[in-house]
Structure formats: structure tokens, C-alpha cells
Amino acid sequence: FGYRQPVVAPTTVVQVGAPRRDAWDTVVVDGGRWEQFSSGPAWTLGELHGAARWIPVEPADVRSTPIMHGDRQVGVSFWREGTGEAGPVPADARPMPLPNRTFHVSAESDVDGRVVLHTRDGATVHLDGPAFARVVGNNETFRAVGDFRRSGPIALAVSTPLAGRSWGRDFHQVLNREFAVENPVHQPRGEAALRRGADGAPVVWSQDGWTVHDRTADVSELVVRPATGPDMGSGRMSRSGGEPSSSLSEPGRLHGVD
Secondary structure, rough: OOOOOEEEEEEEEEEEEEEEEEEEEEEEEEOEEEEEEEEOOOOOEEEEOOOOEEHHHHHHHHEEEEEEEEEEEEEEEEOOOOOHHHHOOOOOOOOOOOOOOOEEOEEEEEEOOOOOEOOOOEEEEEOOOOHHHHHHOOOHHHHOOOOOOHHHEEEEOOOOOOOOOOOHHHHHHHHHHHHHOOOOEEEEEEEEEEEOOOOOEEEEEEEEEEEHHHHHHOOOOEEEOOOHHHHHHHEEEEEOOOOOOOOHHHHHHHOEEO
């Protein structure tokens, strides 16, 4: 599950009954008892690349590099050194309008959308959203931000499948619940890439818009797509159902995000 999860197992046969319509009981019979097992002190678990087995991952052992803009740390990259800003940008991708105070998180992903990380001892592991949030929350660059209440949103420069449930919501919830970080999380839809703009600032490119996860907003999970056609220059956005949202008077201002 990406965190410490004890396993409770019976020593003998169990019987399952339903005393009420909305409840059920599991009872150990024949003089047995319940025993609890633990996988040890592992707090974050990741699937070992190419081995189909789970191993404990210590967040401090995950390799990362600060994303710099001038002398400021504006994010963290978990790519192998020198590969995070390489490769082509998808032909149909567009840049995400983000405030200057955005904290960027860049990482590789697999075909299932899980994040691919590399440890200092050379292991490559695949993590889900909650586990990745714990790695980010304990990262030295991330923690150096200090007071996130004065910062902008967190932008994930990580590719995700267009179909299926997004893990950004779980990522956002873990950061809020375990690290008291309430900042909105902007997650690209489809292929994503991180590049440098004309002024050297990081720019996130996304294939099919992005999802804003913000538990404090009126809409806690909002899909945003750039408008096409004549209104494209005005910065108008639309929700997933086609309902237009408010016009953006400034780059980087979205519904529920300041």
C-alpha cells in the first residue's frame, strides 16, 4: 500500500457470518487466535523494477536534484542525472500557465502511470501516488521551502495515462494529511515534459490539459483544458464536461488557485 500496513492472520479455521445486513463478523474457531505480522520499519514501499517484488524504500535514499531558476530552488527532479529535460515534447502538448511561486516536481513514469525512482544503491523502484507523496514530503529540497502557505501550487511534471483514475488526488491528500501542505496540486493529463522558458524558468508541457487537485476549493478536482479556436489567446479554460470556466485575466490564475 506504500506505507506500514500490519497483516492480521488466523492460526486456525475462521468462520464468516452476517449478523446484520450491513455488518459481518469473522470468528476464529477450534481454539485458534489472531496473530499480527509486520513487514518491519518500512514506511514507504516500492516495486523493484524487473523483479515484481516489493521492497522498503527510505525517502532519504532516493536520488534527486534541485530544479534551479537563477539562485532559487523552484522544484525537485527525480530523473536520472541529466535526463529530466531531454527528449521531445509531444506535438500536441501545450505549456501549463503557472504562477512564479510554483514548486515543480519532475519524475519519470511507467506505462501504468506509476512514478519511477532511483535509489543511491542503484535500485529502480515503481511507486504509486501516496508513496511518491511521502518521498517528496521528506525530500530535502521540498522541506527547504519551509512555509508553503506563502508558496504557489505544486506542479507535477510527470506523464500519466489519459484513461483510468489519476493518482494526483491521493498525492495531494497525503501531502495535506501527513505534511500539512494544503497547496493545490496541478497534474498534467497524458504525456508531460519539463523544459526551460526564455527566461530560464521551468515550464511544464502537457498533452491534454491538467487536473487541479485542491481540497479547499469549491471544486476539489477540476480538469482544465486550454481553449481552442478564436478564444485561444484569451486564456479561456473549459471543464471536462465542456462547461466553460472563468476567463483568466492573468497567466497562471485558475479556478480555486491564487
